[in-house]
Amino acid sequence: MRLDVKKVSKVFMADGGERTVLADVSFTVREGQFVTLFGPSGCGKTTLLSIIAGFQPASEGKVELDGLPVTKPGPDRAFVFQDYALFPWMTVGQNVLYPLRQQKLPRDEQEARLRKLLDLAHLQGCEKLFPNQISGGMKQRTAVIRALACNPRVLLMDEPLGAVDYLMRRELQEELESIWLEDRTTVLMVTHDVEEAIYLSDRVIVMSAHGGRIVEDMKIRLERPRRRRGQLYHEYRDHLTDLLRASHQEGEDMPGGKLAAL
Numbered sequence: 250m251r252l253d254v255k256k257v258s259k260v261f262m263a264d265g266g267e268r269t270v271l272a273d274v275s276f277t278v279r280e281g282q283f284v285t286l287f288g289p290s291g292c293g294k295t296t297l298l299s300i301i302a303g304f305q306p307a308s309e310g311k312v313e314l315d316g317l318p319v320t321k322p323g324p325d326r327a328f329v330f331q332d333y334a335l336f337p338w339m340t341v342g343q344n345v346l347y348p349l350r351q352q353k354l355p356r357d358e359q360e361a362r363l364r365k366l367l368d369l370a371h372l373q374g375c376e377k378l379f380p381n382q383i384s385g386g387m388k389q390r391t392a393v394i395r396a397l398a399c400n401p402r403v404l405l406m407d408e409p410l411g412a413v414d415y416l417m418r419r420e421l422q423e424e425l426e427s428i429w430l431e432d433r434t435t436v437l438m439v440t441h442d443v444e445e446a447i448y449l450s451d452r453v454i455v456m457s458a459h460g461g462r463i464v465e466d467m468k469i470r471l472e473r474p475r476r477r478r479g480q481l482y483h484e485y486r487d488h489l490t491d492l493l494r495a496s497h498q499e500g501e502d503m504p505g506g507k508l509a510a511l
């Protein structure tokens with residue numbers, strides 16, 4: 250499914266005045282692409298993702314899916330939240346089955362889909378465990394396959410790996426890539442991690458620290474499955490780090506100073 254973000258702006262009322270969080274943001278995600286929204290904390294990534302999900306309206310502009318305007322959440326889009334948002338009273342299996350039950354699929358189809366998804370995320374044998382009995386990484390994988398359970402046309406993920414440690418995060422990036430290589434759902438993911446953006450994305454859309462603009466739309470031309478080495482990988486990493494630094498610098502030079510950019 251093709252996603253078009255067309256001249257989207259978002260203005261919030263804050264401290265008695267207006268604050269522009271997104272300004273005239275436009276881009277397209279083609280069917281089957283993995284695209285990352287990248288930028289420092291507070292630059293408006295989550296706001297943009299939630300407008301695309303239909304959780305809140307844009308102040309101006311519009312979002313279209315295959316040419317049709319988004320006005321509210323829908324089953325064509327699945328959302329993975331940073332804190333996983335698993336149901337703590339349900340087991341791993343019940344969590345993944347939940348959206349399938351909502352869709353009232355025949356029971357044998359539900360079971361078959363559950364098995365396939367558990368295999369995909371290497372969670373075979375864990376379906377009877379509750380979220381508080383599994384690691385952060387397993388919770389994260391459960392949240393991803395729960396989102397994929399209904400075959401969404403677009404997967405929206407907000408810092409899905411934000412809550413795990415460095416090594417686990419790298420491992421999960423690899424798992425996420427292999428799940429996506431099997432599934433090829435259109436993905437838009439938010440991150441502020443340079444290596445994660447490069448490792449996972451076909452394109453990285455870089456946002457400014459202030460003013461809610463896109464500063465660069467970077468194609469990542471690395472073979473898949475990805476490796477974290479090679480000259481091109483390091484060039485992308487350096488370039489993205491420079492953009493992030495410049496963005497912080499821009500923040501320091503603005504009224505409000507250094508702290509406002511952090």
Ligand SMILES: Nc1ncnc2c1ncn2[C@@H]1O[C@H](COP(=O)(O)OP(=O)(O)OP(=O)(O)O)[C@@H](O)[C@H]1O
Nearest residue numbers: 261262263270289290291292293294295296297441
């Ligand atoms: N409902 C709201 N009312 C007022 N201001 C808001 C609202 N939602 C978000 N903001 C402000 O908009 C700005 C962008 O927030 P957003 O969460 O989109 O940024 P982000 O890039 O996702 O940051 P992070 O990486 O820290 O999650 C922040 O300054 C935030 O305080």
